[in-house]
Amino acid sequence: MKPLAPSPTGLTSAPTRPKSASPGSSAVQRRNSTSSQKNGKDDSGVPGRVRVAVRLRPRNTEELAADADFGDCVELLPELKRLKLRKNNWDCETYQFDEVLTETASQKRVYEVVAKPVVESVLEGYNGTVMAYGQTGTGKTFTLGRLGEEDCANRGIMVRALEDILADISFEHDAVTVSYLQLYMESVQDLLTPERDNIAIVEDPKTGDVSLPGATLVELRDQKSFVELLQTGEANRFAANTKLNTESSRSHAILLVNVKRSAKNKQERDFASHSENGNGVHVSKGHRAPTIRKSKLLIVDLAGSERVDKSGSEGHQLEEAKAINLSLTALGKCINALAENSPHIPIRDSKLTRLLRDSFGGTARTSLIITIGPSPRHRGETASTILFGQRAMRVENMVKLKEEFDYKSLCRRLEAELDKLIAENERQAQAILDGEEDMQRKLEEASICVAEAESKFAAASENQNWLKQTFAEKETYQKKISAILQHHEQELNDSQTRLENERAQREKLEKELSEANRCLQEQSKEKHDTGEIWTLHKRLEEELLEREKLDEEIKSLKQQLLQAHIEAEETRRTVGKGSSARSSAGSDSTISLHRPSNMRDTINGQRATIAKLFEQVGLQKILSLLESEDVDVRVHAVKVVANLAAEEANQEKIVEAGGLASLLTLLQSSEDETIRRVAAGAIANLAMNETNQELIMAQGGIGLLARTADDAEDPQTLRMVAGAIANLCGNDKLQIKLREEGGIRALLGMVRSRHPDVLAQVARGIANFAKCESRGAAQGYRTGGSLLIDDGALPWIVANANNEASPIRRHIELALCHLAQHEANAKDLLVGGALWELIRISRECSREDIRSLAQRTLNASPIFQAELRRLHVSY
């Protein structure tokens, strides 16, 4: 055999990186061993060539004894990395290796030159293989599998490789798993779980990756557990071989180390730091899937390479022996084919070649150590081993980074990023929503402000219009008032002229009269017996008497007229109610003198009957019937008395006979409504007379009338009582007493009735009282404010000054004028709102005398004048 051209090797140099490390790009790489060899160039620069080291075992005890006289069959030239194989004493062949390890080479050095570059390569992501080939007993197991428990310096490649791997990886991101197998008689056995036999070898058709899914996979965390794992494996291997009746030298031990590392490129680290930052969301520009590197380290302790027949194997048939070495033979064939660049590589011929397909002619970085012994007795086997190594050195691999994208982790990372974005998006959407709501609220507030401003503006312009209108009205009023004043001035002038004329006329008449008297006296002195003058004088006296009588009659008629007015109102209503009501109304007619014509006959008939009764029975008797125990009798008696009292001629007689006292007693004591009503009517009639008024007062009549006024409900009773008190109100002398005994209070209390007849009587009483007060003030015997106002009459007066019913209105108008005439009342009237009523009366009252009285009163009062000026009401 022709030795190969020696070439220096660089096994100890750092592993060569492929030019392109990207996954899948290995296809473009070329195996160029053939061309480099053809050109005779140094192949140390070829990246993927299988590196081969040779190790010489020291002589063992047996060899030392048996071969003592013989020299070694090999001579090592380690500095030249050459080995000389002696053919005989004078001839030898020299072989070049990548490393030549002498019998003294330490385990550490062996590891460093043979295995360490491969281990480092595996840690960087390349597959790697360390394999020992050699005759049984040459130190394969010593080199690879020694645990070094007795002496740590003896630790073999397996232990040291795992030490380096475990030291380099990070358990946080990386993982190391180990399977330990034995291949014997073409059957893969699990050394960690011995019952698993005949484990299938699975090849990935795409990548060509070989895996053993059925094998136990142990994840390593520390060196100790690995040593234990190897021990277990060895123990199981020993047991299995015993059971199969074989030796360990007949089986191949395979340690499979899987290293899985996550790539640590800069971009990835940057991403990780952003992702871990909880604040804000980082959106990386273009997501590159993180890469993951899955490399495998195969450490293979092959069965002994010696021929079976020679090794003296016992108990096996030839076929079995063939089967035992089938894998090794197939490996040799494959390496030959690869070394010769043969188009066909019989990888599938054995399980070993299938398992090692990536180690020889594949993508792994492979380091082979061939072990040889020094004994010349085994020269043939040694030569065969050396040739195997030489051929293996010619095998080129395409080392390829076992890197792939870690799509799973990229997905996880993108999902996390997406979740953060979704959350942030939700927060931003909420913020926008909140902003919109805030804006809407402000908009609403602004529109409310605008609406308020508009309404204020509208109110302001309305006020302006009102002011304009008021000024216009004021001007109109001022014009009217000045016209009225002019008119009154004119009238006053006219009146003064008339007055002066009349005064002159009167003076003239008085003069004529005194002249006539003087003449008369003279004449009577001179001719008092003159019959003509005496006759004239007599006639004059008679005429004067007649006139007095007529005056009396007129007075009486006037009173009757007032009464008739009240009666007429009532009669009108009674007639309206129907005939039955009319007949009962007849019994109330005691104070009535004038009735409608259709009733007058009946009343006159009654009067005639009563007059007859009066004449025949006598007043005394009638009055005594007032005290009868029979109610009916009392009722009839009081009606008779009331009818009599309606005639002024009878009044004095009735009073003289004690009729007034009897009537007052009835008013006080009777529980019969009719009796009380009729008695009150009779008293009212009697109260028309001034003397009777004093008598009524003296006999406590006011108190009785006041109590009746408080108790009674019937409007007619109230009308009679109010009429009686109203009559009393017209008496100047009785004012104080009347008020002290509750007359005014009772009068005002009766307004609760609301019946217009009652109200008319109340108004008449108030007018009478006010008239007396103003008269007293004018004559100077009365000072201070009105007793009516003191008793709280003013609000009712003001409220009814313009009452629809004319009798009420007239009396109140008069009362107001009388009250206003006394300046002491002016302030109260102002406060009570009477000024406006007085102005109204002075302008609108249909009765000329009341209208002018109101005008005079307003003009005469300094307080009213001041107020009118203050209110800019020119008057």
Ligand code: ADP
């Ligand atoms: P193999 O596995 O190739 O059959 P072993 O590793 O079992 O060989 O070695 C056979 C014997 O030789 C063992 O006793 C071993 O201790 C010893 N031996 C092998 N190589 C060396 C060495 N380099 N130095 C010292 N002893 C060795």
Ligand code: MG
């Ligand atoms: Mg061994």
